[in-house]
Amino acid sequence: MDMQPSPSPSGASRRDLLRGLAYGGLLLAVGLPLGRLAVAREDAPTVFAPDAFIRIASDGAATLIMPQVEMGQGIYTAMTMLIAEELDLPLAAVRLEAAPPSDALYGNPIFKVQATGGSTSVRAYWTPMRKAGAAARAMLVQAAAKRWQVDPAACETQDGIVRHAASGRSLPYGELAAAASHMTPPSDPPLKDPKTFRLLGKTQTRLDIEAKGNGTAKYGIDALPPGVKVATLSSCPVPGGKIRRVDDTQARAVAGVRQVVVLEDLVAVVGDHMWAAKKGLDKLVIEWDEGPNATLSTESLRAAMHEAAKRPGVPVKSEGADVRPGDAGVISASYELPFLAHAPMEPMNCTVHLRPGACEIWIGTQVMTMVQAKAAQAAGLKPDQITIHNHLLGGGFGRRLEVDMVDKAVRIAAHVDGPVKVVWTREEDIQKAMYRSTYGSWLSARLENGKPVAWRHTVVGPSVIARWLPPAFSGGVDIDAIDGAADQPYAVGGFHVDYVRHEPQGVPTCFWRGVGPNNNIFSVESFIDRLAREAKNDPLDFRRALLTANPRALQVLNTAAAHAGWGTPLAAKAGERVGRGICLQTVFGSFLSTIAEVAVGDDGTVRVRRLVTAVDCGMVVNPDGVISQIQGGLVFGLSAALHGRITFEKGRVQQSNFHDYRVVRIDEMPAVEVHLVPSTEAPGGIGEPGTTTVQPAVANAIYAATGVQLTRMPIDQTLLAKGGRT
Amino acid sequence: MIKISINGTVHDVEVEQDTPLLWVLRDVLGMTGTKFGCGVAQCGACTVHVDGTPVRSCQLAVGDVGDMPVVTIEGIGATPAGAKVQKAWMDLQVAQCGYCQSGQIMAAAALLTQTPAPTDADIDAAMAGNICRCGTYVRIRDGVKRAASQA
Numbered sequence: 121m122d123m124q125p126s127p128s129p130s131g132a133s134r135r136d137l138l139r140g141l142a143y144g145g146l147l148l149a150v151g152l153p154l155g156r157l158a159v160a161r162e163d164a165p166t167v168f169a170p171d172a173f174i175r176i177a178s179d180g181a182a183t184l185i186m187p188q189v190e191m192g193q194g195i196y197t198a199m200t201m202l203i204a205e206e207l208d209l210p211l212a213a214v215r216l217e218a219a220p221p222s223d224a225l226y227g228n229p230i231f232k233v234q235a236t237g238g239s240t241s242v243r244a245y246w247t248p249m250r251k252a253g254a255a256a257r258a259m260l261v262q263a264a265a266k267r268w269q270v271d272p273a274a275c276e277t278q279d280g281i282v283r284h285a286a287s288g289r290s291l292p293y294g295e296l297a298a299a300a301s302h303m304t305p306p307s308d309p310p311l312k313d314p315k316t317f318r319l320l321g322k323t324q325t326r327l328d329i330e331a332k333g334n335g336t337a338k339y340g341i342d343a344l345p346p347g348v349k350v351a352t353l354s355s356c357p358v359p360g361g362k363i364r365r366v367d368d369t370q371a372r373a374v375a376g377v378r379q380v381v382v383l384e385d386l387v388a389v390v391g392d393h394m395w396a397a398k399k400g401l402d403k404l405v406i407e408w409d410e411g412p413n414a415t416l417s418t419e420s421l422r423a424a425m426h427e428a429a430k431r432p433g434v435p436v437k438s439e440g441a442d443v444r445p446g447d448a449g450v451i452s453a454s455y456e457l458p459f460l461a462h463a464p465m466e467p468m469n470c471t472v473h474l475r476p477g478a479c480e481i482w483i484g485t486q487v488m489t490m491v492q493a494k495a496a497q498a499a500g501l502k503p504d505q506i507t508i509h510n511h512l513l514g515g516g517f518g519r520r521l522e523v524d525m526v527d528k529a530v531r532i533a534a535h536v537d538g539p540v541k542v543v544w545t546r547e548e549d550i551q552k553a554m555y556r557s558t559y560g561s562w563l564s565a566r567l568e569n570g571k572p573v574a575w576r577h578t579v580v581g582p583s584v585i586a587r588w589l590p591p592a593f594s595g596g597v598d599i600d601a602i603d604g605a606a607d608q609p610y611a612v613g614g615f616h617v618d619y620v621r622h623e624p625q626g627v628p629t630c631f632w633r634g635v636g637p638n639n640n641i642f643s644v645e646s647f648i649d650r651l652a653r654e655a656k657n658d659p660l661d662f663r664r665a666l667l668t669a670n671p672r673a674l675q676v677l678n679t680a681a682a683h684a685g686w687g688t689p690l691a692a693k694a695g696e697r698v699g700r701g702i703c704l705q706t707v708f709g710s711f712l713s714t715i716a717e718v719a720v721g722d723d724g725t726v727r728v729r730r731l732v733t734a735v736d737c738g739m740v741v742n743p744d745g746v747i748s749q750i751q752g753g754l755v756f757g758l759s760a761a762l763h764g765r766i767t768f769e770k771g772r773v774q775q776s777n778f779h780d781y782r783v784v785r786i787d788e789m790p791a792v793e794v795h796l797v798p799s800t801e802a803p804g805g806i807g808e809p810g811t812t813t814v815q816p817a818v819a820n821a822i823y824a825a826t827g828v829q830l831t832r833m834p835i836d837q838t839l840l841a842k843g844g845r846t
Numbered sequence: 847m848i849k850i851s852i853n854g855t856v857h858d859v860e861v862e863q864d865t866p867l868l869w870v871l872r873d874v875l876g877m878t879g880t881k882f883g884c885g886v887a888q889c890g891a892c893t894v895h896v897d898g899t900p901v902r903s904c905q906l907a908v909g910d911v912g913d914m915p916v917v918t919i920e921g922i923g924a925t926p927a928g929a930k931v932q933k934a935w936m937d938l939q940v941a942q943c944g945y946c947q948s949g950q951i952m953a954a955a956a957l958l959t960q961t962p963a964p965t966d967a968d969i970d971a972a973m974a975g976n977i978c979r980c981g982t983y984v985r986i987r988d989g990v991k992r993a994a995s996q997a
Contacts, residue, residue: 192943192980225930325939332944333878333935335919339945342878350873375862393873394882395865465883465891465945465979478887503983515979727985742940748985755981778888786983787970823851 125422160668166525168297170259170305172225172254173203179296182209187226187247189236189486189691191516192330192752193807194745197327198242199249201741205319206253206312208277216327220652221488221503225280231589238600239708239805242741245801247311254309256300307613314739323461323744328512341543342510343471343482348539349378351734352397353388353530355552358410358771359626363387364814370403371638380404381535385505389533403543413626414771421624421768422456425560429454429580433618434596436579436606441614443574445564451654452564456645457815459624459766460556460632460771461781467549468792470529473533473539474499479506480539481532484513486520494523502573506656517756518631521588522554536816550781551773555766556632557624561605561643563832565612566602570655571665574614581639582623584631596621600631604644604812609673609706610648610666627755633756634811637707642833645703645816649823659702659820660686670706674734676713676797677704677732683795684715695722697842698729699824703817710737710804711797714754717790720825724840728758728790728818733810735794738801746806750794753810758790759783764834850911852877854890863909867901868892870908871918879919879948883977889974893949894918900956902975919948927958927993934993942980950976954990963994 164179175183190196200214219234226234229244257277264282265272268289274312283290293300311429331337356362366387368380376396376814381388389400392582407688445452471482472495479499485491488508496503513520529542544552559581566574583598592599597619606617623629632638652662660681667674681687682699692698696719704713717730731754740746763782769773775781824842847858850867852875859874871877871894880903883891888901894903897914922928931954934940941947948975957964957972964972969990978986 190943191943192941193940223940268876325936326941327917328944329906329936329939329941332941332947333932333951334923335877335948337944338878341882342872344876344878367944393861393865395861395873398885463944463979464891465881465977467882513943515943517979536895543882546886546889748939748942748982751984755983756979758981777886778884779886783977784981785974785977787974789983789987 130698147184149758156586164294168256168301170256170301171252173249173755174207174256176256176293176297178294178297180292181215182207182213182280182293183215183217185219186216187228188241189218189484189513191509191513191520193484193749194326194742195236195241198741199245200327201248201319201324202245203253205317206250207257209280210521211319211324219283219488221492221508223489226488233589234487235521236486237516237518238635239807239809242803243709249477250311251309252326253310255305257310258306259300259303260293260296262303263296267291267299267422305797308317310675321740321743324742326745328414338511339514340471340482340484341466341469341514343511343541345473347483348471349390349392349527349536350394350397350539351381351390351536351540351542352394352401352545353386353528353532353542353647354401354404354526355386355408355548356408356410357551357773358408358413359628360407360413361385361410362427363406365407366408367405374403379536381532383531385722388542390536390540395812398545398739403456409654410771416626416768418767421558421627424625425558425580425622428620428622429560429562431576431620433620435616436602436619437615437617438599441535441574442616443564443566443576443577443614445562450564450566451651452562453647453650453831454560454562455559455646457558457639457642458764458833459558459627460760460764461550461553461766461775462517462556463550463778463781463783463836464515464517464519467546468519468525468544469542469740470525471539471541472529472533474530474533477505480509481506481526482509483526484511485523486513486516487523490523491526495530498527498559499534517633518635519554522630524554524628538626546778547776550775550777550837554628554630556631557627558681559601559639563647563650565647567651567655570657572610572612572651575612576616576617577621579605579640579646580620580622582629583621584629588631598636600636602636602640604637604705605644605708607706608640608644609670609704610663611668611669627768633753634808637705637808637812638815639702641705641707641812642819645705646819646829646831649665649701649786649820650829655783663702663704672799672801673706673713676711676736677702677799678735679795680713680715680732683793684730684732685719685736686715690717692719696720697825699821699826701817701820701822701824703813703820705809705813707812708803708805708809710806710809712809712813713803714813714817716814716821718821718825720822720840724725724837726822726835726837726840728762730791730793731814731817732793733795733813734797736797736799736801738799738808739803740796741803743796746796747794749806752808753808754792754814755784757811757814758818758844761818761834762788786803848908850908850916852916853918854915859908861908867894867906867908867911867916871903875932876902877918877920879941881945881948883946883949890953891944891946891949893952893976895922895952895956897972899958900953902909906989908929919952922952922955925955930993930996931945931958931989932954934989934996937990938985938992940982940985940989942982946976950978954969954986954993957990966988
């Protein structure tokens with residue numbers, strides 16, 4: 121029956137979407153049928169499933185099977201925009217369903233595994249998602265054209281309806297869905313001309329925003345399967361240590377404590393609720409066998425990195441005139457970053473129900489298939505016996521690219537009858553975690569006529585990639601560790617980059633927002649300022665002269681400088697020294713320049729007053745989402761610059777909670793300005809570049825204010841007191 | 847048995863008197879909108895209102911609540927200040943991961959009830975106890991001001 125219905129974006133479908141999100145987004149279809157099979161839904165049956173991503177039901181309800189996870193970066197909205205654009209559906213008409221674990225179907229096209237990280241989602245899915253939408257749309261059009269016996273090219277689509285203008289006929293997608301499933305998918309469906317985009321490039325309301333304002337958004341820690349008990353744990357405070365003996369007499373006497381689980385490397389207390397478990401944990405008397413790392417200290421770890429830096433590295437780039445530290449006329453410097461914890465606001469947690477032959481998991485993770493594999497390994501099951509309910513993530517920042525919390529929870533659950541939610545205390549989250557490693561950079565350059573003519577950069581640090589994505593580690597080079605070093609934006613003449621892989625003894629390391637570029641942007645941009653001084657040139661002019669072949673970099677630099685008022689006087693209060701500093705970077709496929717403005721008190725206290733960032737990240741999906749990610753990324757980097765530091769003594773992490781592992785609070789916030797530079801280039805990543813841009817901009821601003829070049833993070837205020845060290 | 851009034855409903859809960867309100871809400875009553883972040887009143891994620899005052903529920907023993915009414919994120923929309931803050935948070939797209947935002951909204955609603963037209967210094971003082979690791983502070987500040995302007 122032909123009809124002319126009103127477009128489908130009803131309040132109901134919008135509510136349905138949010139209802140879905142409220143329960144984790146996650147109407148998880150276990151063993152989701154693949155390919156073009158129909159799948160039963162709670163409402164109308166899916167009749168059109170052209171690929172792994174799109175389901176259209178007979179009532180027109182469209183579902184996007186979402187391969188990427190939402191940890192605040194706005195990807196649920198961005199991915200939905202990509203597919204809705206080409207499918208000609210209103211954004212609000214698309215429901216989301218978290219993809220089940222499958223690297224084959226839902227592997228990130230860049231990593232080839234089902235992972236959300238590395239600022240890759242939009243870069244990876246910009247084309248595949250649009251093609252998926254365009255292919256489905258083409259099949260719906262074919263179905264309509266066949267029914268009407270007209271040329272498909274004479275049909276158009278809008279808001280979930282196919283129309284044939286010449287005959288005045290139209291059909292909603294739902295009525296075409298069954299027929300569309302018999303059409304041949306086009307191999308290379310044409311994509312829209314960006315000039316005709318209706319959604320992409322135009323700010324859309326985040327799909328998760330309402331649920332995140334009224335308490336209904338569900339994170340992994342909110343999972344409440346019937347009969348769930350709550351456990352909290354203590355792993356050895358020295359990495360690699362084991363349990364020698366546990367006296368749990370007093371812990372078992374705590375009201376609400378049900379069980380104490382002692383494993384080789386940890387002890388967990390299981391209770392009716394977290395308070396019982398926590399009280400029980402505090403009553404345990406644990407004797408540890410601390411193992412080989414019991415003497416680790418920040419100093420010993422640092423000394424080992426400096427020793428490693430003397431080793432010859434693996435050449436990454438080697439072009440033209442070389443330069444070696446110590447040679448006549450060579451300028452050299454080294455830069456270092458500390459260990460850091462991630463400290464997402466949602467502490468690590470994982471809920472597990474282990475039964476004979478089956479394991480059910482509730483979690484918020486960046487890596488579905490890795491969770492599945494780890495749970496299978498820990499439970500002694502096959503991967504297809506693991507069911508995972510993925511949730512919204514209360515922050516990821518790279519910490520939830522790891523599965524240590526899954527391994528521990530499954531091993532605990534093996535001793536618990538019924539479901540158990542394992543929740544880490546914040547102290548456990550900071551002290552027994554996986555860490556952003558120390559990294560170091562050793563740089564040398566030679567100047568002639570005020571410009572570099574030779575450059576050497578040796579990057580020293582662990583390879584997270586070698587463990588996490590082994591196929592990407594080849595020839596002894598970690599492509600992440602050298603990111604931002606091997607491809608820095610300046611013309612510097614002879615260019616030599618080496619990588620020295622150095623794994624810090626005992627400390628488990630992992631990715632942290634900004635990844636390898638945190639180290640390389642900090643060192644390259646600090647060293648560029650140093651060279652500008654040696655050349656007696658202004659930091660902005662010095663950079664400009666090295667960017668003549670890099671117009672996008674030059675444009676963001678000039679944009680940031682103009683908005684920041686580079687070169688104009690800065691107001692200073694009595695007892696303060698003020699300055700501006702630049703960072704320019706071209707990592708994650710995006711071009712950013714940040715200019716920081718700082719005031720340094722006579723006592724050395726640093727106040728960052730203003731951060732101005734210009735961004736060219738190519739074509740933009742959701743402009744306000746980009747601005748939001750840069751704003752937040754800047755704050756993440758500012759926390760690292762001002763406060764971020766995990767230190768070790770006697771093998772133990774010395775920080776424990778937010779009082780001594782400080783992060784920026786609202787009363788420390790600078791004014792923040794983000795300026796988007798329009799671009800028609802391919803999309804770049806935006807989750808991380810805001811973070812990597814802060815440390816060098818602030819350090820360079822501090823030099824401008826004080827004449828002190830900081831070469832290590834976080835900022836050591838004792839170096840900045842007026843008249844020298846306090 | 848302890849009686850507590852939450853969002854206008856009286857609940858009987860069978861827990862030890864020293865159990866923090868946070869865990870009564872989350873683990874006993876299943877009201878998971880209030881979040882656990884640090885357990886030591888450092889982060890503000892667990893902020894609720896007790897008798898109109900913003901309180902870190904990880905530090906308040908349920909036995910000390912008595913007959914004082916508790917309002918949580920699930921109920922704050924029924925108050926004028928809460929509704930304005932929630933709307934401003936939506937209008938300005940404040941949330942990113944969203945995990946801290948229950949606490950941020952509770953702190954902001956309490957601020958606006960006490961101080962209808964807060965200055966930047968008022969906002970700093972009232973909101974500095976609430977950490978946002980995603981770094982949404984620019985929008986939190988703007989959100990408080992926007993809510994304040996919707997008289």
